[in-house]
Amino acid sequence: MRERLLEAAAELFYAQGLRAVSADKVIEQVGTTKVTFYRHFRSKDDLIVAYLERRAEQEREGVLQALALGGGDLDKALKVLSEGIGAASCSPGFRGCPFINAAAEFADPEHPVRKVVAAHRAWYRKTFEEMLAPLGLPDSGSVAEGMVMVRDGAMVAGYLGDPALVAGSLYRGCMAVVEYARR
Known part of the structure; x- marks a missing residue:
């Protein structure tokens, strides 16, 4: 049931926005009860955090696959990564980065949602540093x-x-940043 709730939330949150979707809407989409929902998630914010953590995991898997295809070659890895991001971001139904969207909806940097966003951005920064x-x-x-x-x-x-x-x-943007640093 937790999986079904997360899948419904992912679909609704991404299409309609985090604040626009109520826990009741997710419950209705799944066809379950509030008791069942709250057995798996203490609050809607906990559901949002779980949704973003799952998205982060999926995105990280894709990035790591791109880096593996690059075989340690920065140029090749950035090309593969760029092509993947280009394809994903121009696909039907794309509504922007779920983490940027979440940050726009939750301004407080101490909110659990923003902490997931910050952790994901820190992962990207660390990954680029390693590259x-x-x-x-x-x-x-x-x-x-x-x-x-x-x-x-x-x-x-x-x-x-x-x-x-x-x-x-x-x-080109990433390579320009790298080339500027080489000066």
Whole structure:
């Protein structure tokens, strides 16, 4: 039942927004009771956190697969990653990055939802830093942060454009940040 609640929540939250979807709407979608819902989630916020944690896990798996295909080559890994993000962000039904959307709906940085968002962004930054490590850049943390910002821009602009354009812009943007740091 927990799985069914999470699947329904994922569909509804992503399509309609986190605050717009009530626990009752999720309960109705699944065809269960409030007692069952609250047996699995103490609150709607707990459901939102579980939804975002699942999305983070799925996204991380995709990123790690792209990096593995890159075989340690930054250029190749960024191309594969950019193509994947371009394709995902221009797919039918794409409504932006669920983490950026969540941050927009939950402004308080101490809220559990924002903490999941922050943890996901920290993971991206760490992953980009690890990708950059072989280059020996003097401030790989700042470079990684710049790459996260470029990725955020691709996620925001994605559903407004063409997958190849998004992928190309993301790749070129990340490489420009890296090249600037090499100066």
